[in-house]
Structure formats: structure tokens, C-alpha cells
Amino acid sequence: MLTQRKEIHYMDNNKMLLGVYDNPDTTLDVTKSLKEKGYDVYDVYTPFAVHNLDRVLGVKRSRLSSAAFVFAMTGLTSAVSLQSFTSYFDWPMLIGGKPFLHIPTYIPITFELSILFTAFGMVGCFFIVNKMFWGRNTNIIDLRVTDDRFVIAVNVHEGKTDVNELSNIFKQGGALEVRERINEL
Amino acid sequence: MGHTTAIQLREEKFVYTDKAKRLSYILMGLGLLLALIGFFTYHPSIEGLSEEQLHHLPAKRLLGSLLFNGYFFFLISTLAIIFIVISQLANAGWYVAVRRVFEAMSEFMPIGAITLFVVVFLSLYAFHGGIYHWAHDGVMESDPLLAKKTWYLNKPFFLIRLATFTGFWVFCASMIRKFSRQEDQLSTGLTDTTFFDKSYNLSALFMIVFGFTFSMFAWDITMSVDAHWYSTIFTIYNFATGWASAMTVAYLITWYLRKNGYMQGIVTDEHMHDLGKWVFAISMFWTYMWTAQFLLIWYANIPEEVAYYQPRMYGSYSFSFYFNLVLNFVIPFFMFMKRGAKRNPNIGAIVGACILIGHWNDVYLMVMPGAMNLATAVTDHNPVGIIEVPSQGVGLMEIGFLSLFAGLFLYIVMKGLTKANLYPTKHPYILESVQHDTGV
Known part of the structure; x- marks a missing residue:
């Protein structure tokens, strides 16, 4: 708890x-x-x-969930910027005739990165709040x-x-x- | 765990007032009127179609909107009983206080099943195929893609499947309701598990049979509208659509009952919170299924599969397509994630309305594009034998039937609520449910 x-x-x-x-x-x-x-x-x-x-x-109710939301949005933003930068702005690549900038293609990576950021962020928060550090x-x-x-x-x-x-x-x-x-x- | 003050289990009955009844009557009457006006004023003129082809469209649209509206409400009532079955099999305790709401919702099942049967019967026999492309004369023989499916997709077998599946589900649902109501009358006390066990055993059987038959039911009713197209995840996607709508309806009805002073001290904010969690979770589950189906087709880019998304995404249905995602995913995700939102009836009503409209739109998207298409001879230029008809929009017919079925559904559910106590007073888990606590 x-x-x-x-x-x-x-x-x-x-x-x-x-x-x-x-x-x-x-x-x-x-x-x-x-x-x-x-x-x-x-x-x-x-x-x-x-x-x-x-x-x-x-x-009192923990504020961990609010922190998690912020982490998720950070992950989402970085995933979308990474993908749109690499596949549209910096180096457009034609794959199977699909458009360069298309959101559906971004879903898996955006989803995974949001979860990754949330998970790491929450574990990090947990350690910091409970003062559990190395050693x-x-x-x-x-x-x-x-x-x-x-x-x-x-x-x-x-x-x-x-x-x-x-x-x-x-x-x-x-x-x-x-x-x-x-x-x- | 017993620490709170003594719990008063009352015999509480719902009173269906005339004022509330009037709303259902108005919805039904208005709906029927709108649908009729819509039907008689619908004179399509589409470039490139002959008079004779245009002549088919009003009947197709009538049957299509009847089918998808009937399907939508049938799914809601079926998934309500499935929720009880799942909770029963999982030995869940918290849901018992709101169990009667789900039971009342499942009372609509017979009417939904009859509607589906009548529409399908009319489509297949009276309108030469109607909304089902494969049922038009000569299509199955001349179309090489469909010829191999003849043993499964034929008129008598289709109707037999529909009647046996829905018949069995309606029977199981009525038995589960009966056990639950008998328990109130005949059970000797909270430790008497006679009716609980009966319900449990039937649920186990029902769950297994439902799992298999629902797959075929969804293939038949909605997937065979686009007979060339197939998707293995389509069944679960339909299941998720129905389930999200069913949880939302239950959530809204429970709020309505609590606002009107029923179930005080029995159903608390804790139950609303958990029902809200279900609404949220199943909305996310729906999105997962939607994405899983869409992404594979998007990446694989196989013509037969892409043909389903082409008119929906880039064609005349593109507004509904994106509207669907906004209402069913974006709004519940951002508005319903916070704990306070699930405990707030106002936010609940807004999100609930969005989800219900969204899933209605989802079923519309499953049925109407395929239902409006015209059958033509298979040639080298047109190997699928289909003339695509652009979207006719959401008009008086669709809205009218929605209103008609919504009024009917409300009437049946509210009538169903009056048939027994508002919560099972002798269910073995009722005390656990009343003390349910989701924590801080």
C-alpha cells in the first residue's frame, strides 16, 4: 500500500x-x-x-494514478514524434503503397511505448516515494x-x-x- | 467481512409509473411514425443505376435498418444474461445487488430473436435475398468465391441455425431468471444453495454452448452480409460491441433506480464504481478487438479483406468510421478513466450516451454498407458481382427504428424489474455484495 x-x-x-x-x-x-x-x-x-x-x-488516496497518466502521455507523445519524424519528415519510405503519415500504422508502437513509460515511471515513483534506493x-x-x-x-x-x-x-x-x-x- | 452495522434486507419492488410508461409509448409511436415517413419518402437517385436497380433500394434499407437495430438490442439483452452467467461461474459476489437489473434486461431476448428471425425470413424468401447478397438467385452457383460455401450458406440451414441458437439462449436465460426468482420465494435462508447450484450448473452448460453458437450466429447475421469477406476475430468483436453496450445500459439503469430512491443502502457508490470499471474495461476490450481486426487487414493488404474497409474508410462511410472510434474509444478513455468519473451520475450519463450511440453506429457500419449493395452478374470486369451503392446516410428510417426498439426495450426492461424484488434477498452472496468495497 x-x-x-x-x-x-x-x-x-x-x-x-x-x-x-x-x-x-x-x-x-x-x-x-x-x-x-x-x-x-x-x-x-x-x-x-x-x-x-x-x-x-x-x-489518503494515492496520486500514483495521476502520475501514471502523465507517464503514459509522455510515452504516447514520444512514440508519435519518433515515428512521424523518421517515417515522414526525415526519411520517407514507401512500403506497400501505404501513405507516409498514417496513424493506424503507429498504433502498436504508440501503445507499447505508452505502457513501457507508464510501467517504468510507476515503479520509479514507487521506489522514490518509499525511499527504496540501491544499497x-x-x-x-x-x-x-x-x-x-x-x-x-x-x-x-x-x-x-x-x-x-x-x-x-x-x-x-x-x-x-x-x-x-x-x-x- | 462483518463489521458494519446490521444490514436491512427488504422486499423492495419497483413501481413502473404511468409517467415513465408514457416515455416508452412516445418513443415507440414516434419511432414507428418516423420510420414509416422515412420509408415512403425515400426515393433514391444515384448516378449510374437503372430504374429497376434503384427500385430495390427502399426494401433493402428497410430490412437493413430493422436488422441492425434488432441485432443491437438483442445483443444488449443477450450479453446481460451472459454477464450473469460469467459472474456466476466466477463465483463473484459483488454483482448480486445489481443482478436483477441484468435479469430484467435479458427479458428483451425473445422479442429481439423474433425480430431477427422475421427480418431474415423476409430477406431470404420474400425479397429474393434482400440484404443478403449470397441469397440472391443464382449468386451461389455463378460466384466461384461463394460456390464452396453452399453447404453452409443456404436458406433453410441458415434459418434452422438462427432458430435453434436463439431459442436455446432464450430458454437458458428464462431458466436462470426463474431460478433466481424462485430463490426469493422458496429458499430457506442465506445458507441454502439449492437455487444457486441449479443456476451454476445451467450457467456452465450455457457458457460452453454459447461460446460456439455465438460465433456462428455472428457469422450468419452480420458477417454474411458481406459474403465474400471473412475475419476470424469478427465474432469477438461483435461480442465486445454487445457487451460494452450491455454494461453501459445496466450502469445507466442502476443510476436511474438509485436516483429514484430505490435500493438505498444496498447498491452503493462502490457498486457504481465497479459497474463503471466494467464499462471502461469492455470499451477498451472493444478497441483492442477493433484494432486487432483492422491492423492485420491493413498490413496484409489482401484484396478480399481490404474490400471491407475500402468503402468504410475512404468511401462514403468515412465519417461514421472515424466517429465510431471517437465515441467508443477516445471519449470513454479520457472521460471515464478517473475514479471520480465512475461515481458521478452526470459524467456517467454523458459517457454512457456516447458509448451507446457509438456502438449503435458500430452495428450500423457492420450491416448497412453490405446490405445496400446490389447483386449483379459475375463477369471478368466485376468478379465479385456487386454494384456498390454509396452511403445513404443515417436517415429517418434508421433513427425511427432505433427509437421504436429503444422504447420497446425500455418498456420490457421496466416491466421486468417489477416482476421480482429489486435485488435477490436470499442469494447466498447478497450480504457480501451489500458490503462491497472497492477501497480508497
């Missing part, structure tokens, strides 16, 4: 409490009640997309979220957050395990 989060990032030393679950429904219910009680839920990590979770967390290793909050576990991460603010009550909520919701975040790197 691509989110636009600028304020805090992963690698900082902010304290977090994690609740580990094995069921998407309970995860969603606990997240909802935490949000209602005003806890600063950092994020919820799930092995697959859970419906409604994005709404509960208040995740950088991501700190996965709990390796089990890549398999079958669900993790709710809540920011703990010194002096403000009641850690005992928070872990009670986690446990009452059916958490398998409640712990502080560990940097696994």
Missing part, C-alpha cells in the same frame, strides 16, 4: 508498541477501537489487502507479516501514551503477542 507519509519514517528511534494477530477481522476491529480511543496508530501490516482498513486508518535495506517490522500474521504498530509518546492500557487493548482484541518494536537490522 503506497501511502504518503512525510512526518516520521521507519528508521527513526521512535518507540512503538506492536500487536501481532492471526486474523484480519480482529485486526480491523482492534485498529478501529484504537483509532476511536485516540491512539496514534502508525500503520497496520498485513500479508494481503484487508478491505476497509485503508478507510479506518484514514489513508538500502528495508527494516521489516515483523518478518511474519510476509507470511500469515497481522501487525498493528502504535506510536508511543513519552508521558502521553498509557502503555499498560494499550497492551491491554491489544490483548483483549486477541493479540498473540504484544511487544516493543525491535530494530532487526
